[in-house]
Amino acid sequence: xxxxxxxxxxxxxxxxxxxxxxxxxxxxxxxxxxxxxxxxxxxxxxxxxxxxxxxxxxxxxxxxxxxxxxxxxxxxxxxxxxxxxxxxxxxxxxxxxxxxxxxxxxxxxxxxx
Amino acid sequence: xxxxxxxxxxxxxxxxxxxxxxxxxxxxxxxxxxxxxxxxxxxxxxxxxxxxxxxxxxxxxxxxxxxxxxxxxxxxxxxxxxxxxxxxxxxxxxxxxxxxxxxxxxxxxx
Numbered sequence: 001x002x003x004x005x006x007x008x009x010x011x012x013x014x015x016x017x018x019x020x021x022x023x024x025x026x027x028x029x030x031x032x033x034x035x036x037x038x039x040x041x042x043x044x045x046x047x048x049x050x051x052x053x054x055x056x057x058x059x060x061x062x063x064x065x066x067x068x069x070x071x072x073x074x075x076x077x078x079x080x081x082x083x084x085x086x087x088x089x090x091x092x093x094x095x096x097x098x099x100x101x102x103x104x105x106x107x108x109x110x111x112x113x
Numbered sequence: 114x115x116x117x118x119x120x121x122x123x124x125x126x127x128x129x130x131x132x133x134x135x136x137x138x139x140x141x142x143x144x145x146x147x148x149x150x151x152x153x154x155x156x157x158x159x160x161x162x163x164x165x166x167x168x169x170x171x172x173x174x175x176x177x178x179x180x181x182x183x184x185x186x187x188x189x190x191x192x193x194x195x196x197x198x199x200x201x202x203x204x205x206x207x208x209x210x211x212x213x214x215x216x217x218x219x220x221x222x223x
Contacts, residue, residue: 045210
């Protein structure tokens, strides 16, 4: 089945470390998104990309950067992790030519100590 | 700016009907989405409304009033497996990225 995968699924790191979260998809979708989810705050949009080399900031992009290396891959980096970046991170994809639905990966639980 | 409000928690019993409301403020309206998210899992798509009115899909229906900035998700014949968070969302800057409400956690008891 065409799918959205995220690696790692869980990560514990220390304040100040650089960390990369990776997202891959086999759906052939052009559009990809990164969200974070915090208890009581819901899902918030970090960055999104409509195609390779297209990068757009979302609601809360400060402290994050992204790279769209290929149509199938969209990586999220924390250059210098801080504790309030502890959250559940979701990647999603969509193809508006087919439907308005976004397909989410299983999530990466990140803890910054 | 964009703002979405929905109740934080709701409870209901098996077999009942529950309505989860969502109010939104957005410029350049381009549809409203409902997603379901079970604890520890990824959100999954339930519905998309772009025109006023009710859209029915099995036990779930979604309603939209653009003039009132209001939507609701109606769940009928509730089952235990419907215990989940229900997320209301609108497009970010009228594009395809989404802005989500904080979600409504529904607990269904027997």
